[in-house]
Amino acid sequence: MNDKAPGDPSGAAGPGGRAVGAERLRELPTRLLSLAAVHSDRRVNEELARVDARKWHYAVLATLEEFGPASQAELSARTGIYRSDMVGVLNELAGRGLVERAPDPADRRRNVVTPTRSGRRHLLRLDSLLAAVEDEVLAPLTSAQRAQLTRLLAKLVDHHGRQGDRSM
Incomplete structure (x- = not known):
């Protein structure tokens, strides 16, 4: 067995080394993947919130x-963030001076998004923060x-075509 905390629903050892969950639950990779993902997602969100950031900020x-400057549609396609949500994310980033939007010289109907110097520095801070969470x-x-x-x-993720990826 392992030494997870008592009451851990993953089937880990509890007080006295007794299993607190069914062994068959520890043999379901999809369940284990889900439990690990929930924990990881919670820790990432907690740490990003400490610096007033979100996963979508990092993704953009x-x-x-x-990839360099991109249109909102390109960013949506590359990050998996819905187009309707992308506007809000870019508004937040632009409001903080982390990105700039300017008309595309090739097509004035669309904007091109570019990171600012502050945005690049912020990304480096987020890289460090996420590396620490990953280590944990x-x-x-x-x-x-x-x-x-x-x-x-x-x-x-590649096999399933990233169809569920709307978070990072």
Whole structure:
């Protein structure tokens, strides 16, 4: 068994080393994945909230950093954030001076979003914060196990076409 906290619904050991959940629950990868995801998501949200940020802020800034300036539609497609939600996210980021929107010289009907210098610095701070959360959440794993987990999760996400990805 393992040494999870008493009352942990994952089937971990409780007081006296007794299992607190059915062993079959510990053998369901989808359940375990869900429990790990809930914990990870909670910790990410908590830490981002401490610096008045959200996962969508990070997704937009990271996407702009990697791909360069983009239209709202391109950002929506690349991040998985619904177009209707993207407007609000960009309003928040622009209001904080983290991105700028300007008319696209090639098509004046659309805006191009660009990160500001402050936005790039903010992204670096968020990178550090998320790395610390990752270290906490993945603490029981070796670096090789973390790399393997990342590859396996990416394979699952790629297989399912990111259709459920609306958070980061």
